[in-house]
Amino acid sequence: MSTTNIVEASDIEVTFGTGRAVVRALRGVSVTLRPGEAVALRGPSGCGKSTLMRAIGLRLSLTAGSLAIGGSPAPTARSSRARLRNSFFGYVEQEFGLIGRLSAQANVAVPLEYARPRPGAAQRRECTTRALTQVGLHAHLGDRVSELSGGERQRVAIARALVNEPTVVLADEPTGALDSATAGDILTVLLGVRDRGATLLIATHDERVAAACDRTIDLLDGRIQATSG
Amino acid sequence: MIVLCLRECGAGAGAALRRWPIVVGLTVTASVAAVMMGLVLFTVLTEATIIGTRTQLGSHAVAFTPFYRTSSSAAPVLHTEALARLQRGVAGGDGYSTVIYNVKPNAVATAPSLLLVFGERASVALSDPVCAPTPCAQPGASLVLDPMDPLSVAGLSVPMGQGLRPGATLIDPAAGVISLDRRIVVHLPSQTLVHLDPLTQQEAAARLVLIDPTQPEVEDFVRACAADDLLLLPSPVGDISSFRSATVDALVTLAASVAFFLLALAAMLGLTDDAVRSEAVDLRVRTTYGATPVVVAWRWAGFVMALMALPTAALVVVSSLDDTPALRTALGWATAVVVLGGVGVWCRAQWQTARAVTGVGALV
Numbered sequence: 001m002s003t004t005n006i007v008e009a010s011d012i013e014v015t016f017g018t019g020r021a022v023v024r025a026l027r028g029v030s031v032t033l034r035p036g037e038a039v040a041l042r043g044p045s046g047c048g049k050s051t052l053m054r055a056i057g058l059r060l061s062l063t064a065g066s067l068a069i070g071g072s073p074a075p076t077a078r079s080s081r082a083r084l085r086n087s088f089f090g091y092v093e094q095e096f097g098l099i100g101r102l103s104a105q106a107n108v109a110v111p112l113e114y115a116r117p118r119p120g121a122a123q124r125r126e127c128t129t130r131a132l133t134q135v136g137l138h139a140h141l142g143d144r145v146s147e148l149s150g151g152e153r154q155r156v157a158i159a160r161a162l163v164n165e166p167t168v169v170l171a172d173e174p175t176g177a178l179d180s181a182t183a184g185d186i187l188t189v190l191l192g193v194r195d196r197g198a199t200l201l202i203a204t205h206d207e208r209v210a211a212a213c214d215r216t217i218d219l220l221d222g223r224i225q226a227t228s229g
Numbered sequence: 230m231i232v233l234c235l236r237e238c239g240a241g242a243g244a245a246l247r248r249w250p251i252v253v254g255l256t257v258t259a260s261v262a263a264v265m266m267g268l269v270l271f272t273v274l275t276e277a278t279i280i281g282t283r284t285q286l287g288s289h290a291v292a293f294t295p296f297y298r299t300s301s302s303a304a305p306v307l308h309t310e311a312l313a314r315l316q317r318g319v320a321g322g323d324g325y326s327t328v329i330y331n332v333k334p335n336a337v338a339t340a341p342s343l344l345l346v347f348g349e350r351a352s353v354a355l356s357d358p359v360c361a362p363t364p365c366a367q368p369g370a371s372l373v374l375d376p377m378d379p380l381s382v383a384g385l386s387v388p389m390g391q392g393l394r395p396g397a398t399l400i401d402p403a404a405g406v407i408s409l410d411r412r413i414v415v416h417l418p419s420q421t422l423v424h425l426d427p428l429t430q431q432e433a434a435a436r437l438v439l440i441d442p443t444q445p446e447v448e449d450f451v452r453a454c455a456a457d458d459l460l461l462l463p464s465p466v467g468d469i470s471s472f473r474s475a476t477v478d479a480l481v482t483l484a485a486s487v488a489f490f491l492l493a494l495a496a497m498l499g500l501t502d503d504a505v506r507s508e509a510v511d512l513r514v515r516t517t518y519g520a521t522p523v524v525v526a527w528r529w530a531g532f533v534m535a536l537m538a539l540p541t542a543a544l545v546v547v548s549s550l551d552d553t554p555a556l557r558t559a560l561g562w563a564t565a566v567v568v569l570g571g572v573g574v575w576c577r578a579q580w581q582t583a584r585a586v587t588g589v590g591a592l593v
Contacts, residue, residue: 059517079521086519099511114519118233164518
């Protein structure tokens, strides 16, 4: 295993269902992520992009294969996996995944609530303010996310992914629900994450997003079809 | 970790309180149903105990039901013949009598109420052996008495004997189970009956239980009391038909109150399903960012506590108002049903959460 690889997935397989209803979402996929790079994951809907993102992000159990995170095998204990999800990864989703009744700042604070050790109230406020300022939302700290526009909500989601200063940010179709102008802004914010040293894995249909990344992985029917860059 | 779990518990309670109009309606309904369930269960248990006691006393024992003339303005006062027959009834092991409510002690420094017992055969109705020789008294287990307090009843100084065991009871053929924890049981000789207050004498006559009496004995006693305006209807203690029918009625009411509670519980399950659906994003985000299944379980525990707090509190409050052991037992069972219902709601929430956040790490 290369010490330069921050994530190393080898021959991973993920199967859903049983019997005739079985779906082989990933079939022997091997992926490596290096520090500070942006990698685009492309492919048609249902090809396994989201499943691969979730498998790498410790949000799914592997049916087969191995996964190494930060040079060590991915833990199997629930509590260890939960801790790693909190400290190592940041997650951005197409549908934002925000808690509508909470303010932007409270949404961004969620990862800090489960951080170990848990930062104090003042430190949490400072971290969330900094993360929201990074994505240009310092004027909307106390606004309810249900009152924000689509682009602003995605920025809140990115701020939340960044607040714990993760090593890897996994963004699943981050521009999918946005108009092209807003998508361009969000892409700039995401590439800024890469520029600050974090590794970025983006599942996308958007050619502009893929073109802006350092590498591209094409998936088809749960297998890697091609890699470039 | 404890702080985190308590915080999640509070958040779960908050999730319930955000739906406060429904939650208030459901918890009030469940509380009423739970208290009803406990009280009706108490009635069932009491009826069952009375049936048991009456069966134990046997088909040859006779108890009396008093009736009062509505035209008579004054309370009946028993005179020589009636009192003599009452005395004869409790003396020599032919029967026993009790005074549960209408006792006027001559001097009692402390507040607990007295319960008078006449006749050694009373031991069949008492859970503890009756003290001897008469006069003697047995304090209930919950009483703290000053040893210097004199106890005087009907002009007699009554020495305090060994205390009763906790949960001691007297089973009366008519009144059911009487807790003795906060009472002083005073065993008096039959001769003292003539020195008692008229109201106390009247109750002693009405609560007379005769064992294996002859027909003339019963008729003479009834006639003597009727002459003094106290009308008594004798009935065999072993005849439990009326109690059986009352028990059936109570069981039907119990079934209705259980159904009422189950209805409230079903509505709570529906509310929980709705809560899981509307909190799904919240739960998914939290599990993604490190909330473990244990943490999520605490969140739903808080939710369930908010739902079940009022029914449980209602049962505890009702239970604290009366220390009758059978009532406490019945309310204890009702509390167990409420707790079991709460566990059911919690399991449902956990199961629905597992479905709602599948693949978000909480399950892997």
